[in-house]
Amino acid sequence: MMGDSGVYGTESKKTICHGVIVVRSLKWPGSFNFYYQGRYFTIYVGNGHKYEETSYYPIHPPTVQDDPEEYADHFEPNPLNEPKAPEEKPEGEG
Numbered sequence: 001m002m003g004d005s006g007v008y009g010t011e012s013k014k015t016i017c018h019g020v021i022v023v024r025s026l027k028w029p030g031s032f033n034f035y036y037q038g039r040y041f042t043i044y045v046g047n048g049h050k051y052e053e054t055s056y057y058p059i060h061p062p063t064v065q066d067d068p069e070e071y072a073d074h075f076e077p078n079p080l081n082e083p084k085a086p087e088e089k090p091e092g093e094g
Contacts, residue, residue, distance in 0.1 A: 027051055 005019040016037070025031035030046020 001019045002022050003019045005017065007015050007017050009015055021035040023033040023035075025033075027050055028044070028046065029049075029051050031044045032042070034041040034043075
């Protein structure tokens with residue numbers, strides 16, 4: 001009961017109450033029903049989602065990592081043909 005819950009008598013021997021009965025939905029937050037002087041009213045002000053015990057918060061995906069460092073180039077460990085060593089130049093040539 002919201003508002004003035006007092007009961008008042010009128011000249012025609014009727015009783016009147018200016019209070020409003022408010023019923024709120026526990027399943028649909030934002031849904032309200034009102035009863036006032038023999039008339040019913042319904043209003044919904046919400047986001048369209050049912051109430052849940054656990055809230056839904058999506059987890060952010062992990063951050064994308066940088067590419068790993070490139071390995072240095074090396075000769076093959078077991079070559080079929082032996083690699084040629086680089087030729088050394090004599091000291092006078094340049």
